[in-house]
Amino acid sequence: MPLDAEQGLPTPERYWAIVVIALGLTLAVLDSAIANVALPTIARDVNASAAASIWVVNAYQLSITISLLPLASLGDRIGYRRVYTGGLAVFTVASLGCALAGSLPMLAAARVIQGFGAAGLMSVNTALVRTIYPPSMLGRGVAINAMVVAIASAVGPSVASAVLAVASWPWLFAINVPIGIAAIAGAFRALPNNPGHNAPYDxxxxxxxxxxxxxxxxxxxxxxxxxxxxxxxxxxxxxxxxxxxxxxxxxxQKAPLLPVDLLRIPIFALSVATSVCSFCAQMLAFVSLPFLFQNTFGFTQVETGLLITPWPFAIVFAAPLAGALSDRYSAGMLGGIGLIVLTVGLVLMATVGMHPGALDIAWRMAVCGAGFGLFQAPNNRQMLSAAPRERSGGASGMLGTARLTGQTLGAALVALIFGIAPASGPTLCLEVGAAFAAAAACVSLLRLRQPQRAAA
CATH class of the missing domain: 4.10.860 (DNA Excision Repair, Uvrb; Chain A)
Structure with missing residues (x-):
C-alpha cells in the first residue's frame, strides 16, 4: 500500500488499515483477559496448583515486557508492517500451540512465544496509526486504539465465560487461529509500507x-x-x-533501542511519566476492587464483573471525544483534567461506605473511566507527535513500555499493601491510587509550560 507521509492513507484504505490494527490489538488484549478468568479451570485440567498456574499469565506478560522496545526498534529499521505482520503470525501459531498443550510447562512455553507475538503487535501499532492518519487527525486514530483496548478489556471476562460454558479451555486459544489468519491476510493488503533504515541491529x-x-x-x-x-x-x-x-x-547510538534521544525531549519525558503514574493508579484500583466488592461488600463474582464494567465502558465513550479534542487542544490540559477526574473518582470509591448499593458503585466507576479515557488518547498522541517521524517505532515502543511499567508497579504495590494491611488493604490501595493519579495530573499540567513540538 503506497504511503504519503504527510497525508497518511486515503479513504477508504484508511478504514481498512485501522480495522486490521484493531483486530490484532483485540486479539492481544483479549488473550490476556480471558486467560485470567480460565486459570482455575486450566489448573484443574493440567493438575497444577493455583500458584503454579499463575505462570500462564506471568509468562505472557513477561515476554511482552522484555521484547516491546527491541521489536519497536526493529520496526524503525525494517518497517512497521513487517514487524506487525510477523507478530500476528507468531501469535497465531503460538495460539495453536496453547490449544494443543497437554501440561502446564508446555502451555507456559507456548504463552511465552505468544507474548512475543503480542509484543510485535503492541510495539508498532501506534506507529502504524501515525502512518495511516494525517497529522490533523492523529488524535482520532490514537483514540480508536484506546477504545479498542477498553472494549476488549470490558468484554474479555464475558467472552471467556461464554466459551467455557460450551467448550473446554483450549478453545479459548483455538479461536484465535482463524481470526489471526484473517488478520494476517488483511495486513498484507491494507497496512502501509514505511521506509526503514540500514543501520545494523543492536x-x-x-x-x-x-x-x-x-x-x-x-x-x-x-x-x-x-x-x-x-x-x-x-x-x-x-x-x-x-x-x-x-x-x-x-x-x-544514533537511533537507540531505549529511546534516550526521545527522553531528552521534555514534553515526551513528561508524557512518559504521566503514563507510568496513571497506569499505576489504574492497576492499584483494578487489582484491589474485586477484593473490596466480594470480601468487604459481599457481592458475587458475577456481580463484581458487572460492577467493574462501567469503568472500561466509560472509556469507550470518553476516548473518541478526547481524541477529537486532542487535535485542537493541549494534551497537558486535557490529560490534567482527565486525571483530576480520575483522582476524584478513586477518592469517591475509597469513601463509598460499608454498605453501598450497585448504583452507588457504578456511577463512581464511570467517573473513574471517564477521567482515564479523557487522559489516555491525548497523552498517547502527544508522545507520538513529539517524536520525529522516523522514530515513531521508538515512541510507540516507549508508549507500551510506560504502560506495562506502571501496571507492574501498581500490581506489586497491591500485593505489598495487602501484606501490610490485609483488612483495610483494598481501601488503602484506592487511596494510594488516588495519590498516583493526582501526581500524574500534576506532571501532565507541567506540559503546558513546554513548547508543543510537532515533529516532522
Missing amino acids: YASAIMNAFVFGMLIFTIDGPAHGEPLRFVLLQALAVVVVGYVFVKRQLK
Whole structure:
C-alpha cells in the first residue's frame, strides 16, 4: 500500500488499515483477559496448583515486557508492517500451540512465544496509526486504539465465560487461529509500507534490555511475594549495574533501542511519566476492587464483573471525544483534567461506605473511566507527535513500555499493601491510587509550560 507521509492513507484504505490494527490489538488484549478468568479451570485440567498456574499469565506478560522496545526498534529499521505482520503470525501459531498443550510447562512455553507475538503487535501499532492518519487527525486514530483496548478489556471476562460454558479451555486459544489468519491476510493488503533504515541491529542492547526489564519486574514483585531481602537487593543491584551499562551504550547510538534521544525531549519525558503514574493508579484500583466488592461488600463474582464494567465502558465513550479534542487542544490540559477526574473518582470509591448499593458503585466507576479515557488518547498522541517521524517505532515502543511499567508497579504495590494491611488493604490501595493519579495530573499540567513540538 503506497504511503504519503504527510497525508497518511486515503479513504477508504484508511478504514481498512485501522480495522486490521484493531483486530490484532483485540486479539492481544483479549488473550490476556480471558486467560485470567480460565486459570482455575486450566489448573484443574493440567493438575497444577493455583500458584503454579499463575505462570500462564506471568509468562505472557513477561515476554511482552522484555521484547516491546527491541521489536519497536526493529520496526524503525525494517518497517512497521513487517514487524506487525510477523507478530500476528507468531501469535497465531503460538495460539495453536496453547490449544494443543497437554501440561502446564508446555502451555507456559507456548504463552511465552505468544507474548512475543503480542509484543510485535503492541510495539508498532501506534506507529502504524501515525502512518495511516494525517497529522490533523492523529488524535482520532490514537483514540480508536484506546477504545479498542477498553472494549476488549470490558468484554474479555464475558467472552471467556461464554466459551467455557460450551467448550473446554483450549478453545479459548483455538479461536484465535482463524481470526489471526484473517488478520494476517488483511495486513498484507491494507497496512502501509514505511521506509526503514540500514543501520545494523543492536543485538547486545536487545539482550541488556530484556535483562533489565525482566529483572526489574522480579525485583518489584519480590518484596510482595516474601522473597528474602538479600535476594531482592542483589536483583536491584544487578538491575542498576546492567542498566547503567545499557543506558551508556544507548547514549552513543544514533537511533537507540531505549529511546534516550526521545527522553531528552521534555514534553515526551513528561508524557512518559504521566503514563507510568496513571497506569499505576489504574492497576492499584483494578487489582484491589474485586477484593473490596466480594470480601468487604459481599457481592458475587458475577456481580463484581458487572460492577467493574462501567469503568472500561466509560472509556469507550470518553476516548473518541478526547481524541477529537486532542487535535485542537493541549494534551497537558486535557490529560490534567482527565486525571483530576480520575483522582476524584478513586477518592469517591475509597469513601463509598460499608454498605453501598450497585448504583452507588457504578456511577463512581464511570467517573473513574471517564477521567482515564479523557487522559489516555491525548497523552498517547502527544508522545507520538513529539517524536520525529522516523522514530515513531521508538515512541510507540516507549508508549507500551510506560504502560506495562506502571501496571507492574501498581500490581506489586497491591500485593505489598495487602501484606501490610490485609483488612483495610483494598481501601488503602484506592487511596494510594488516588495519590498516583493526582501526581500524574500534576506532571501532565507541567506540559503546558513546554513548547508543543510537532515533529516532522
